[in-house]
Amino acid sequence: MLLAVDVGNSNISVGVFRFTDARMPVIVCHFKFGTHNYTPDELCATIDGFLRRFDAMQLHAAVVSSVVPQMTAAVCAAAESLCGTKPFVxxxxxxxxxxxxxxNPEQLGTDIVSNVAAALTLTAAPLVVLDMGTATTISVVDTEKTILGAIIIPGLQLSLRTLCDTAAQLGEIPLAEKPELIGRDTRTAISSGVLNGNALMIDGFIRNIREALGTKESGTSLSLFATGGSYPAVEPLLRNRFTYSDTLTLFGEAILFAQNNKIF
Structure with missing residues (x-):
């Protein structure tokens, strides 16, 4: 079994994978918990506790993706303790x-690399991967299977929290589901601005990306993938339809592990 760990700014996601005879990873279980300044022992105990709930089988190897450099060493140490071997980073x-x-390819987020690896395993290019976490990231891959770059926007929850923390009279505002366009009180007005605003922004970017890639004129299909905890909140408001997976990044890590290592 392969242990995959994705260290994000808000959450640490963990998955356990087995591999088919065709070297395709299949997820066995997954979970996540908040990102904090854990010690290796704390991480090891936390992950092991979750794994025991799922009755996960013996771990043979680990893969780690991290966009929080100060946490990488602790996560790698915990993964090594759990698997008995150094993780593939x-x-x-x-x-x-x-x-x-x-x-600067060396500065490209490892979450972007993992997401694209997953998407290209599931479909053909060109494609877009939307990742709605602490930040909203839109990664673009052309017909030659090349990452052209990304668009990074403050995340949905981050934007809402910043607004509520900055405006003196707001306090904490719970978002309304599928808000009307024109809000009739503070809660629904902010819900519309945050949710409808994000949906319109994403649809607008997809329209412009299609124009930039020339897919509309050529008739080429642009595949759309999505991941991240905030995506379900905006999905009903989007005109474009994305293939959503909350374990896309972990799946991509497992794919990259298989491409760079001997499968046990």
């Missing part, structure tokens, strides 16, 4: 199976 220079055409 997603980083620049590994085999990916696709091109990366950005100014």
């Amino acid at each position: 997603i980083s620049s220079g590994i085999r990916t199976g696709f091109g990366i055409h950005v100014k």
Whole structure:
């Protein structure tokens, strides 16, 4: 079994995978918990506690993706304790199976690399991956299976929290589900601004990306994938339809592990 750990700014996601004879990862269980300044022992105990709930089988290897550098060493140490071997860390220079055409490839987020690896395993390019976490990231891959770059926007919850923390009279505002366009009180007005605003922004970016890639004129299909905890809140408001998976990043990590290591 492979242990996959994705360290994000808000959450640490963990998954356990087995591999088919065709080297395709299949997720056995997954869970997440808040990102804090854990020690290796604390991380090991937390992950082991969750794994015992799922009755996970013996772990043979681990893969780690982290966008929080100060947490990477602790997570790797915990993964090594759990698996008995040093984890494979997603980083620049590994085999990916696709091109990366950005100014500083070594600065490209490992979550973006993992998401694209997952999406390209599931469908053909060109494609877009929408990741709605602490930040909202839209990654673009052209017909040649090359990452052209990304669009990064403050995340939905981050934007809402910043507004509520900054405006003196707001306090905490719970979002309304599927809000009307024109809010009739503070809660519904903010809900419309945050949810409808994000949906309109995403649809607008997808329209402009299609124009930039020339897919509309050529008739080429643009595949759309989504992940991240905030996506379900905006999904009903989107005109574009995305294939959603809350374990897309973990699946991509497992794919990259298989491309760079011998499968046990």
